Amino acid sequence: MLNVCEVTLIRSGKHLLDKVSLNIKPGELTIILGPNGAGKSTLLKCCSGALQPNSGHIELDQKPLADWSLADLAKKRAVLTQQIHMPFALTVSEVVSLGLAPWKLREAEAMKLISDTLDDVGMGNTQERHYASLSGGEQQRIQLARVLVQLFADKASKEGKYLLLDEPISALDLHQQQRVLRLLKKLAEQGLGVFCILHDINLASLYGDNLVLLEQGKVVFNGKPEALEQSERIETTYRADLIRLPHPELGLPQWQFRQ
Numbered sequence: 001m002l003n004v005c006e007v008t009l010i011r012s013g014k015h016l017l018d019k020v021s022l023n024i025k026p027g028e029l030t031i032i033l034g035p036n037g038a039g040k041s042t043l044l045k046c047c048s049g050a051l052q053p054n055s056g057h058i059e060l061d062q063k064p065l066a067d068w069s070l071a072d073l074a075k076k077r078a079v080l081t082q083q084i085h086m087p088f089a090l091t092v093s094e095v096v097s098l099g100l101a102p103w104k105l106r107e108a109e110a111m112k113l114i115s116d117t118l119d120d121v122g123m124g125n126t127q128e129r130h131y132a133s134l135s136g137g138e139q140q141r142i143q144l145a146r147v148l149v150q151l152f153a154d155k156a157s158k159e160g161k162y163l164l165l166d167e168p169i170s171a172l173d174l175h176q177q178q179r180v181l182r183l184l185k186k187l188a189e190q191g192l193g194v195f196c197i198l199h200d201i202n203l204a205s206l207y208g209d210n211l212v213l214l215e216q217g218k219v220v221f222n223g224k225p226e227a228l229e230q231s232e233r234i235e236t237t238y239r240a241d242l243i244r245l246p247h248p249e250l251g252l253p254q255w256q257f258r259q
């Protein structure tokens, strides 16, 4: 389990995270929501080890994050941040293979894994394309493939590994959003712990096992989507004028804009 306990992070005198506690459990897709500037990316950076909290602690499988070596951490969890600069002219295959750096795979094995993972994200047969020539949504799926191979390279098991994703579907069309969210759900069912930041509350409600809502650095909701059925929490936190309706097939809460 990835255990975040009372984490506070202060920058320039401002509490970006204020006593945040949550658990990312293997086998669950946990979706982090919240308005712009709520602290979602900051929380992901703390969970990945990129930022050190001022107080509180984060443990990965009951061991403080700071005690993990970088090499072991890279085999245990993969992180997809929002902005990724690729300064070199790389092919798709070369970009995805960056995810294999922590592992020693034979070339044929690596090529098969890259090819299968590109299929998973709907980018099959693009290995030789120049990454820079791809559209924004295509590049986003290649970056997702890069972090997936980082975890898939361990053939033993996906169980007990963690994916930390910052808005992985922000540039994707409807078909690709559904494909990626179904994939993440399937991976969670196979034992992965997934921490995924999203802006779309309707998709979060449909696919998330757990939702964590941040507002000004604080957790204001942590629970199953069903628990939002009778709650005004989404409306008040986002300060948006919304209509709440149940999903016609699943009954899960969904929101629509009032004009």
Ligand SMILES: Nc1ncnc2c1ncn2[C@@H]1O[C@H](COP(=O)(O)OP(=O)(O)OP(=O)(O)O)[C@@H](O)[C@H]1O
Residues within 6 Å of the ligand: 011, 012, 014, 016, 034, 035, 036, 037, 038, 039, 040, 041, 042, 043
């Ligand atoms: N080093 C820093 N010093 C001061 N403020 C910072 C610093 N880094 C981030 N912030 C502020 O912290 C807040 C949280 O930023 P963060 O990127 O975590 O938000 P977010 O919830 O991911 O937002 P978005 O939905 O817009 O991506 C923002 O108001 C940001 O401007």
